Amino acid sequence: MPELPEVENTIRGIKSIIGKRLNKLIINNYNMRWKISTKLPNILQNQIVLNCQRRGKIILIYFQNGIQLIHLGMSGMLYRSDISSNKKKHDHVEWLFDNEIIRLNDPRRFGYVLWHSNDSGSIELHPRIKNLGIEPFSNKLNAEYLYKIFQKKNTEIKQAIMNSNIIVGIGNIYASEILFNAQINPFKLVKELSLKECSRLIFNIKKILNIAINSGGSSIKNYKNMEGVNGSFIYKYAMVYNLEGKNCKICNSLIIKKTQKQRSTYLCPSCQKFNI
The missing domain is CATH 3.20.190.10 (MutM-like, N-terminal)
Known part of the structure; x- marks a missing residue:
C-alpha cells in the first residue's frame, strides 16, 4: 500500500x-x-x-x-x-x-x-478527513503530546503508530523501520513507553519518512512515481523490512519475522530487546 x-x-x-x-x-x-x-x-x-x-x-x-x-x-x-x-x-x-x-x-x-x-x-x-490524527512533520508532534495519548492506550506500539487516528501516513513498511531505528520492540505496549522513548520514536518517525520521501518512496509491487520511476528506499535503506534471516547491519544478529495483527513485523531481537 x-x-x-x-x-x-x-x-x-x-x-x-x-x-x-x-x-x-x-x-x-x-x-x-x-x-x-x-x-x-x-x-x-x-x-x-x-x-x-x-x-x-x-x-x-x-x-x-x-x-x-x-x-x-x-x-x-x-x-x-x-x-x-x-x-x-x-x-x-x-x-x-x-x-x-x-x-x-x-x-x-x-x-x-x-x-x-x-x-x-x-x-x-469531510468523513474521510475529520478523524485523522496528527501529521508526522507537525510541530505539535512532540514527546509530551505522544506520551499523554499513549498513557490512555493498551495497544502495541507498532499498531499505535500505524493508527491513522493517532498519527497519519505510516504503514507496515515504515513502521518496522522506524521502530528498529528507535530501538523499540514492536510488541511493547504504548502505555509502557517512557517520555525518553517517545522522544526517540518521534525523531525516527521524522527521520525515516524524510529519507523515504527523498528516495522516492518504496517500490515493492505496483508503486512508481508520476514519471514511472521506482522508489529506492527499500533497496538502499531498509534495515529490517523483508530481511528475515539476514544479519542485522548493527549487531549481526538474525532479523526475524513475526505475525502481528495479521501483518508481518520485522525486527532485530538484539537491538529491539523485549520478551515476545
Whole structure:
C-alpha cells in the first residue's frame, strides 16, 4: 500500500497541473472502493486547479468549486501520460489537460475518488478527513503530546503508530523501520513507553519518512512515481523490512519475522530487546 512517502512524491509530481484548466474528466470504471459519482465529470469540466496537497495518505486537488479526494488504496498510483497515449489496463480515471493526462491506475480498486464541494464547509469536516490524527512533520508532534495519548492506550506500539487516528501516513513498511531505528520492540505496549522513548520514536518517525520521501518512496509491487520511476528506499535503506534471516547491519544478529495483527513485523531481537 502506498504510504506517506509515496503519496508525498505523487503530490510533488502533480503540482505541474496547478493553474491549469481541466478539459475533461473521464471515468472508465465507477466501481472503486466507493462508487464514483456520475455527476463528477460535469462538475469538474473546465475547472482550474488551484492547489494540490496531502492529508495523511489522501491526495487533495483543489478546484474552483471544491476539492477532489483521491486515495491510492492498496495498489493504486497516479501517473502522467502524453495527450496522445493510450490508456492502460486498470486506468480507471483520467484527468485531461491541454498537454498531459493524469491517470489513476488501480488493479485492485481499493482506492477512491470523492468530491467535497465548497458549500459543504471545511475539508476537515469531510468523513474521510475529520478523524485523522496528527501529521508526522507537525510541530505539535512532540514527546509530551505522544506520551499523554499513549498513557490512555493498551495497544502495541507498532499498531499505535500505524493508527491513522493517532498519527497519519505510516504503514507496515515504515513502521518496522522506524521502530528498529528507535530501538523499540514492536510488541511493547504504548502505555509502557517512557517520555525518553517517545522522544526517540518521534525523531525516527521524522527521520525515516524524510529519507523515504527523498528516495522516492518504496517500490515493492505496483508503486512508481508520476514519471514511472521506482522508489529506492527499500533497496538502499531498509534495515529490517523483508530481511528475515539476514544479519542485522548493527549487531549481526538474525532479523526475524513475526505475525502481528495479521501483518508481518520485522525486527532485530538484539537491538529491539523485549520478551515476545
